[in-house]
Amino acid sequence: MDTSVELMCKKILDEAQTEADNAVKKASMMASQRLKLAEQEANSKAAKIIKQAEAESGHIRKKILSSVAVEIQRMSLEKTGAFINQVLRAIDESLQQFAQSKEYVPFLKSAIMEAVVALNSKKASVSIGQNDNLSVIKGMIPEIEKELDRKYSLKTALTINNQRHSETGVIVTDTDHHVRINNTLEQRLAIQENEIRKLLHERLFGEGDNRG
Incomplete structure (x- = not known):
C-alpha cells in the first residue's frame, strides 16, 4: 500500500479515536455532573426532611410539656381544693x-338581738334548731325584750316558733312583713366561706396568684 494512503488511514483512525475518547470523556463528565446534581438534590431533600422532623419534634415536645404543666396545675388545684374543703369541714x-359549749347560750341571745x-x-318570731334547749331560750326571751328596750328603744314582742329548723342557731322572722333573718352558725360560715377560701389560697400561694 502506498505510504501516503497508510498515513491518511492512520490519521483518520487517530481522529476517530480522539473523537471517541472525547465523547467518552464528555459522557463521563455529564454523568458525573448528573450524579453530583442528584446527590445535591438528595442532600437537600434529606436536610429538608430532617428540618421538618426537628420542627415536628419540637412542636410535639412543647405540646407534651404544656400538657404536663396543665396536668400538674390541675393536680395542684385539686389538692388545694381538697385541703381548703378539709379546713372548712374542720371549721x-x-x-x-x-x-355544745357554755358559750353557745350567750351567742343565741346575741344572735336574737342582732x-x-x-x-x-x-313583733318577731324566733325559730330555734332541733338540738337547741327550748326552756333555756324561752327563759331568756323576757331579758332580751327588756335589753332591746333599754339599749335600742325597741319594744318588740318575741315569740318562739313551734316549728324548728335543722341548723344550729336562730332564724328570726318579722311577723308583720314576713322578713326573715338567718342567724345560724351554718349561715355565718356560708357568708364567710369565700373570704376563708381566699385567705387560705393566699396563705398557700401568696397574694396576687390567680390559680383556680
Missing part, C-alpha cells in the same frame, strides 16, 4: 362543738 366541726335590731319590728 364546721368546731362550730358544732361550740354549740336579728331583731335589724328587723326593727314590733
Whole structure:
C-alpha cells in the first residue's frame, strides 16, 4: 500500500479515536455532573426532611410539656381544693362543738338581738334548731325584750316558733312583713366561706396568684 494512503488511514483512525475518547470523556463528565446534581438534590431533600422532623419534634415536645404543666396545675388545684374543703369541714366541726359549749347560750341571745335590731319590728318570731334547749331560750326571751328596750328603744314582742329548723342557731322572722333573718352558725360560715377560701389560697400561694 502506498505510504501516503497508510498515513491518511492512520490519521483518520487517530481522529476517530480522539473523537471517541472525547465523547467518552464528555459522557463521563455529564454523568458525573448528573450524579453530583442528584446527590445535591438528595442532600437537600434529606436536610429538608430532617428540618421538618426537628420542627415536628419540637412542636410535639412543647405540646407534651404544656400538657404536663396543665396536668400538674390541675393536680395542684385539686389538692388545694381538697385541703381548703378539709379546713372548712374542720371549721364546721368546731362550730358544732361550740354549740355544745357554755358559750353557745350567750351567742343565741346575741344572735336574737342582732336579728331583731335589724328587723326593727314590733313583733318577731324566733325559730330555734332541733338540738337547741327550748326552756333555756324561752327563759331568756323576757331579758332580751327588756335589753332591746333599754339599749335600742325597741319594744318588740318575741315569740318562739313551734316549728324548728335543722341548723344550729336562730332564724328570726318579722311577723308583720314576713322578713326573715338567718342567724345560724351554718349561715355565718356560708357568708364567710369565700373570704376563708381566699385567705387560705393566699396563705398557700401568696397574694396576687390567680390559680383556680
